[in-house]
Amino acid sequence: MEPIRKHEGLVYPLNRANIDTDQIIPKQFLKRISRQGFGQFVFYNWRFDSKGELRNDFSLNQPKYQGTSILVAGENFGCGSSREHAPWALQDYGFRVIIAPSYADIFYNNCTKNGILPVKLTEEEVQTLINNAEADQYHVTVDLEVKKVYDNQGFEASFDLDDYKREMLLNGWDEIAVTLTHEGKISQFEQANG
Amino acid sequence: MRKPKTIIEKIWEKHIVHHEEGKPDLLYIDLHLVHEVTSPQAFEGLRINNRKVRRPDRTFATMDHNVPTIHRNVIKDEVSKTQMETLKANCEEFGVPLADIHHPDQGIVHVIGPELGLTQPGKTIVCGDSHTSTHGAFGALAFGIGTSEVEHVLATQTIWQQKPKTLNVKVNGKLGTGVTAKDLILAIIGKFGVKFGTGYVIEYTGEAIRDLSMEGRMTVCNMSIEAGARAGLISPDDTTVEFLRGKRHVPNGQEFEQLAEEWKALATDEGAIYDEQVEIDADEIEPQVTWGTNPGMCIPVSANVPTVDDANHDNEREEITRALEYMGLEGGEPISSVEIEHVFIGSCTNSRLADLRRASEIVKGHKVNPNVRAIVVPGSHSVKAQAEKEGIDLIFKNAGFEWRDAGCSMCLAMNDDVVPEGERCASTSNRNFEGRQGTGARTHLVSPEMAAAAAIKGHFVDVRHLSIPTPS
Ligand code: SF4
Numbered sequence: 001m002e003p004i005r006k007h008e009g010l011v012y013p014l015n016r017a018n019i020d021t022d023q024i025i026p027k028q029f030l031k032r033i034s035r036q037g038f039g040q041f042v043f044y045n046w047r048f049d050s051k052g053e054l055r056n057d058f059s060l061n062q063p064k065y066q067g068t069s070i071l072v073a074g075e076n077f078g079c080g081s082s083r084e085h086a087p088w089a090l091q092d093y094g095f096r097v098i099i100a101p102s103y104a105d106i107f108y109n110n111c112t113k114n115g116i117l118p119v120k121l122t123e124e125e126v127q128t129l130i131n132n133a134e135a136d137q138y139h140v141t142v143d144l145e146v147k148k149v150y151d152n153q154g155f156e157a158s159f160d161l162d163d164y165k166r167e168m169l170l171n172g173w174d175e176i177a178v179t180l181t182h183e184g185k186i187s188q189f190e191q192a193n194g
Numbered sequence: 195m196r197k198p199k200t201i202i203e204k205i206w207e208k209h210i211v212h213h214e215e216g217k218p219d220l221l222y223i224d225l226h227l228v229h230e231v232t233s234p235q236a237f238e239g240l241r242i243n244n245r246k247v248r249r250p251d252r253t254f255a256t257m258d259h260n261v262p263t264i265h266r267n268v269i270k271d272e273v274s275k276t277q278m279e280t281l282k283a284n285c286e287e288f289g290v291p292l293a294d295i296h297h298p299d300q301g302i303v304h305v306i307g308p309e310l311g312l313t314q315p316g317k318t319i320v321c322g323d324s325h326t327s328t329h330g331a332f333g334a335l336a337f338g339i340g341t342s343e344v345e346h347v348l349a350t351q352t353i354w355q356q357k358p359k360t361l362n363v364k365v366n367g368k369l370g371t372g373v374t375a376k377d378l379i380l381a382i383i384g385k386f387g388v389k390f391g392t393g394y395v396i397e398y399t400g401e402a403i404r405d406l407s408m409e410g411r412m413t414v415c416n417m418s419i420e421a422g423a424r425a426g427l428i429s430p431d432d433t434t435v436e437f438l439r440g441k442r443h444v445p446n447g448q449e450f451e452q453l454a455e456e457w458k459a460l461a462t463d464e465g466a467i468y469d470e471q472v473e474i475d476a477d478e479i480e481p482q483v484t485w486g487t488n489p490g491m492c493i494p495v496s497a498n499v500p501t502v503d504d505a506n507h508d509n510e511r512e513e514i515t516r517a518l519e520y521m522g523l524e525g526g527e528p529i530s531s532v533e534i535e536h537v538f539i540g541s542c543t544n545s546r547l548a549d550l551r552r553a554s555e556i557v558k559g560h561k562v563n564p565n566v567r568a569i570v571v572p573g574s575h576s577v578k579a580q581a582e583k584e585g586i587d588l589i590f591k592n593a594g595f596e597w598r599d600a601g602c603s604m605c606l607a608m609n610d611d612v613v614p615e616g617e618r619c620a621s622t623s624n625r626n627f628e629g630r631q632g633t634g635a636r637t638h639l640v641s642p643e644m645a646a647a648a649a650i651k652g653h654f655v656d657v658r659h660l661s662i663p664t665p666s
Pocket residue numbers: 258259302303304323325541542543601602605606623624
């Protein structure tokens with residue numbers, strides 16, 4: 001996967017809690033058998049009306065958010081199904097970083113396997129980012145090396161990510177290859193346990 | 195004396211392949227279940243990197259998510275068909291056993307695992323599906339994974355996992371008559387919210403849990419993920435052992451008896467400490483109905499739909515407003531007055547034989563309301579066959595229900611079983627998210643009994659106050 005160290009981008013605020021993976025990518029698009037091309041379907045039922053026309057009243061369709069790469073949302077982001085199509089769709093649409101107060105476990109993991117950086121900030125910090133991005137075009141920088149998010153107007157916040165995931169993301173490693181360096185131990189385990 | 199341990203710790207420790215301070219553990223996976231939707235990209239990844247499936251004998255595949263549940267011989271949807279054919283080709287190429295759409299073992303992956311006895315206490319079980327938590331009912335550590343992890347498990351039979359925190363959900367007392375496992379888990383999520391389990395593995399304990407059948411336990415563990423927990427489990431006991439006795443993939447005779455003792459020894463030790471504990475009283479729980487767009491938005495059938503004035507803070511006001519609008523509800527009306535157009539009895543939460551038997555007892559001798567279209571989708575081929583042997587299919591069909599073939603069906607509406615926009619469905623499934631059963635569809639989650647009663651009356655009713663003909 002593509003490594004991510006430091007990312008500067010336009011923020012898209014989605015001020016809702018409990019956004020589930022059925023919203024991120026509805027099931028009618030899960031029938032494809034490749035990893036590519038899901039971006040056009042992201043938030044489909046919000047972005048398009050029943051005739052398949054773009055809905056102007058949904059913020060992601062507004063001109064000021066075109067080219068966004070940082071999604072900021074409410075708590076428990078990515079709850080529901082385990083579908084990895086959700087991070088694939090977000091990434092393919094152009095998001096490299098997600099910022100939220102909390103995530104569903106499986107979604108969080110899925111992001112880190114695909115080079116998307118899921119950042120956890122406090123409710124207040126997230127609200128600040130959302131307010132700024134709703135008011136105007138708003139850019140922030142996310143630096144995984146020092147685990148900080150900042151803008152050029154004095155906002156700065158630290159976040160945590162376990163060392164293992166951080167290392168994987170920073171280097172863009174293939175996790176299976178890493179695991180296979182433990183091949184001896186896996187075989188040993190199998191011999192001992194049948 | 196040895197330190198008392200939870201079943202979660204016991205299973206975890208037995209499966210560590212590699213441990214390094216400050217890193218996740220590398221855990222061995224005993225059973226990997228595979229289905230058509232979350233696996234194609236994983237097999238593709240293996241092919242690109244020239245890797246094999248390490249343990250095809252510990253892997254089992256089926257087709258459930260987008261199989262048609264009617265007219266199976268012609269699959270009209272080309273894209274679904276490709277996905278099924280892809281799974282078949284992948285299983286052949288990599289040597290993975292498959293129960294395909296025409297196989298007698300086919301069914302929803304979380305129904306057939308236990309049915310075949312593949313699911314056993316103490317196992318680590320994964321599947322590219324969030325409701326893998328279902329298998330926790332047997333005292334297995336079972337959780338959903340993404341497609342990258344599916345590929346990882348196929349290639350290595352292991353997974354990197356941060357040791358989870360443990361959460362004891364203790365259910366005191368007994369459930370009342372007509373109150374089911376489904377009502378219990380909905381009430382738990384209603385009380386503690388849709389993310390109280392995030393970062394935890396839940397163990398369900400207490401008298402009401404011990405009293406549940408294996409089917410009931412599966413219903414409870416199934417919805418752990420709706421509380422945010424990747425896994426939920428129940429310590430094995432005699433109920434577990436008796437369910438598994440004679441199943442195809444468990445041993446017989448003396449070997450079984452010995453295994454049964456090992457299973458029971460996995461149960462959480464007296465005095466073991468959990469990171470967190472919550473309690474709920476079973477006898478206070480009524481039949482539940484969800485009114486909103488997540489499973490935590492549920493109320494007793496005797497209650498009124500909440501209004502924005504019930505919100506505790508601004509965000510909640512917005513959530514309630516949006517949910518009421520989506521659901522086409524005013525707020526303040528009794529949930530029992532809400533009329534429905536569809537009934538779906540099925541899904542990995544409530545499509546087992548016991549579920550269908552109980553629902554059929556309510557239906558017996560009645561007719562589906564003329565305004566309602568009702569379907570029953572058995573969880574597996576074998577559930578269907580057994581139900582037909584018992585005449586359950588006839589009870590449903592005579593009442594006006596459609597009787598379908600096994601699959602996920604209207605739970606997520608990936609096949610043709612879709613609830614039309616703006617219409618309302620009483621569903622025994624597990625998710626009432628926006629658009630889950632079809633774009634603009636309105637889902638109300640209930641137990642099989644409540645769904646059956648709603649089908650007859652055309653609106654929600656308290657099953658406890660129905661005059662139910664005594665089953666002969
Ligand atoms: S029945 Fe529904 S929840 Fe269960 S595995 Fe199928 S789609 Fe998922």
